[in-house]
Amino acid sequence: MLALLERTFAAAPSLQAPPAGVCQADTSCTVVVPAYNEADNIADCVRALLASESPCQRWTLVVVDDDSGDATADLAQAAAAGDPHFVLLQAGPRPPGERWVGKNWACHRACQGLDSDWVAFIDADVRVEPGALRAALADAIAEGSDLLTLAPRLRSGCLAEWLVQPIIASLLGLGFPIQRANDPADPLAFAAGPFLLFRSQAYRAIGGHAAVAGEVVEDLALARAIKGQGLRLRYLLGLDWLTLRMYRDFAALWEGWTKNWLLGLDRNVPKALAAGALVLQLYAVPWLLLPLALGLAVLDPAPLAYLPLLLALLAIGLQLAIRFWSRRRFGTPLHWWWLAGIGGLVIGAIAPVSVWKTLSGRGWTWRGRSLQSPG
Numbered sequence: 001m002l003a004l005l006e007r008t009f010a011a012a013p014s015l016q017a018p019p020a021g022v023c024q025a026d027t028s029c030t031v032v033v034p035a036y037n038e039a040d041n042i043a044d045c046v047r048a049l050l051a052s053e054s055p056c057q058r059w060t061l062v063v064v065d066d067d068s069g070d071a072t073a074d075l076a077q078a079a080a081a082g083d084p085h086f087v088l089l090q091a092g093p094r095p096p097g098e099r100w101v102g103k104n105w106a107c108h109r110a111c112q113g114l115d116s117d118w119v120a121f122i123d124a125d126v127r128v129e130p131g132a133l134r135a136a137l138a139d140a141i142a143e144g145s146d147l148l149t150l151a152p153r154l155r156s157g158c159l160a161e162w163l164v165q166p167i168i169a170s171l172l173g174l175g176f177p178i179q180r181a182n183d184p185a186d187p188l189a190f191a192a193g194p195f196l197l198f199r200s201q202a203y204r205a206i207g208g209h210a211a212v213a214g215e216v217v218e219d220l221a222l223a224r225a226i227k228g229q230g231l232r233l234r235y236l237l238g239l240d241w242l243t244l245r246m247y248r249d250f251a252a253l254w255e256g257w258t259k260n261w262l263l264g265l266d267r268n269v270p271k272a273l274a275a276g277a278l279v280l281q282l283y284a285v286p287w288l289l290l291p292l293a294l295g296l297a298v299l300d301p302a303p304l305a306y307l308p309l310l311l312a313l314l315a316i317g318l319q320l321a322i323r324f325w326s327r328r329r330f331g332t333p334l335h336w337w338w339l340a341g342i343g344g345l346v347i348g349a350i351a352p353v354s355v356w357k358t359l360s361g362r363g364w365t366w367r368g369r370s371l372q373s374p375g
Contacts, residue, residue, distance in 0.1 A: 001282065004174055011331055012178040014237040015150060017131060018138035028058035028116040029137060033060030034091075034106035035076065036066040036367055038124040040248065043079040045124045047114050050083045055133040058116070059085060063108040066091045099214040108209040111168050119203055123194040123246055126152060134239040136197050139236070146202035146231035147223065149177075149191040150238030153330065161249035162336040163343035166281060166326060168257070175264075181223075181235040189227040190235055194244050203229050214369055217263045230314070239330060254350070259366055261354035269355055277353020283344025286315035 031049060035042050042063065049061050057120040061080075065073040065088065073088060080086035091109045094100045098182060100108075107121055122128070131151075140148040154169055156162045176190035177258045206225040215221040223370065226233050279305035293309035319340050326332040357364040 001170065001174070002318060002325060005266060005322065005325060007239075008173055008177050008179075012093040012237055013182070015132075015139055015241055017087055017135050017136055018142075024141060025063060026367075027056045027118065027137070029056050029060075029118040029120060029133070030114060030116040031059065031061045031120045031133065031260055032107060033061070033063045033122055033124055034066055034103035034110070034111040035063055035068065035072050035124045036103070036106070036369075037068045037070050039068075039070040039075055041124040042072050043075045044077050044127060045122075046079040046086070046300060048127050049122070049133070050080060051130055052133045053131050053138040054212040056118075059114070059133075060087055061085050062087045062110045064089045064091050064107040064110045065144075066103065067093070080262060101214055101216050101369075102218060102366050104213050104215070104218055105208045108213070111203070111208055114200055114203075117200055118197060119200050120195070120197040121193075121353070122196075123244070126194045126242050127244075128242045129222040129240070132238070135241060136195075136238075140197055141200070142232070143234055144232055145197075145234040145287055146199045147191065147226045148197040148234045148236070148272065149219075149223070150195040150197075150236055151192045152194050152242040152244035153239040154332075155243045156335070157245055158247075158249055159336065160253045160346075161245075161247055163244070163339055164253060164257070164346055166323065166332060166337075167279060167340070167343050167347060169330075170326070170343045171279070171333075178235050178237070184227070184229070184232070187227070189220070189233060191219040191223035191226075191233070193306065195238060195242060196222065197244060199312065202226065205229060205231070206219040216366070220264070221243075255365060255367075257347075257350045258357050259364065259371065261350055262358045267358070269359075272351055272355055276348050279344050280348035282315070283319060284341045284348060285344075286319070287341030288310045288346075288354060290316070 033045060033049070046063060063076045065076070072331060077088055089110060091106045094105050111119060112337070118140070120133070136148055136150065139145070154165055156165050173274070176188065179184045180188045181190040206222065206229060209218065211225065212218045212221040223233055247256055262269070262272045265275060289308060289312040293312050297306050297309050320337060323334050323337045364371045
């Protein structure tokens with residue numbers, strides 16, 4: 001796993017700053033932030049986006065309040081403080097009898113009557129650096145991209161995230177290699193939902209979010225649609241440009257990953273269960289083996305009795321090596337690395353629960369909203 005991670009990311013392209021003074025004066029961009037019960041995030045997100053260096057001469061930030069039950073709309077409006085680039089839009093009710101899941105309805109509503117050349121979808125839990133929008137737009141135009149997606153720097157703030165997110169990040173990096181995603185001849189497609197920048201013409205050509213209204217993992221569906229129509233997908237590391245904190249507590253993390261695990265593995269039940277079992281093997285088993293191996297070595301002084309102990313220590317050492325690699329490559333701290341075994345147990349449980357929730361529809365929710373079909 002460590003060798004594969006190094007090989008995958010050694011040549012992974014990153015978003016670069018455009019030349020000084022470059023401003024795309026002859027284009028326009030709409031930045032859309034879909035927001036449902038984002039009172040904890042929306043103000044900081046809006047302030048960061050409005051503090052951005054102007055990506056082009058004509059740009060607008062549209063926050064879409066998706067029928068929030070908290071103060072999301074008021075906080076967004078207050079954070080904007082009358083900025084002329086800011087627009088607050090109420091998504092309104094979904095059409096009766098239609099299945100619109102996740103943020104698809106809010107994104108669709110923002111793009112009805114879209115008249116800009118580019119449209120960016122950014123999640124409320126993302127924080128952008130001042131030059132991020134300008135750099136992304138400049139790169140997309142220079143490279144002829146129809147969809148530019150950026151992988152953010154993951155930030156963890158609670159124990160549950162430190163247990164699970166570093167492992168998940170490694171799995172995503174291996175499961176969706178950047179080089180393959182960027183290869184037009186390779187059918188593999190991937191997009192990081194927190195930051196999607198579309199050429200508006202391409203977005204309309206694939207049907208926009210209306211075409212993926214019922215897709216829970218809509219970013220993958222949109223990326224596959226772009227590649228499926230022969231359009232240009234560009235996937236870059238955006239670690240120096242944006243950060244993302246996905247979950248505030250264990251309950252949110254559990255809901256999020258049990259929602260996505262099976263779907264992210266193409267609804268392939270054996271693959272989803274096997275992936276969970278692999279994580280269990282790599283991360284949990286060595287820690288479970290360690291006390292048993294210590295006991296065996298104490299009770300039996302024969303040289304072979306030390307073999308399980310050596311294997312357990314080697315596996316744990318490799319877990320630490322991966323975290324050191326992640327710190328060097330991505331700046332991920334070593335916080336709580338010695339609890340990786342618990343993280344492995346959590347992910348090992350996420351896999352079968354995700355299969356059960358997705359196939360049965362019971363408890364299958366996003367931020368408390370059911371993901372089942374209407375009726």
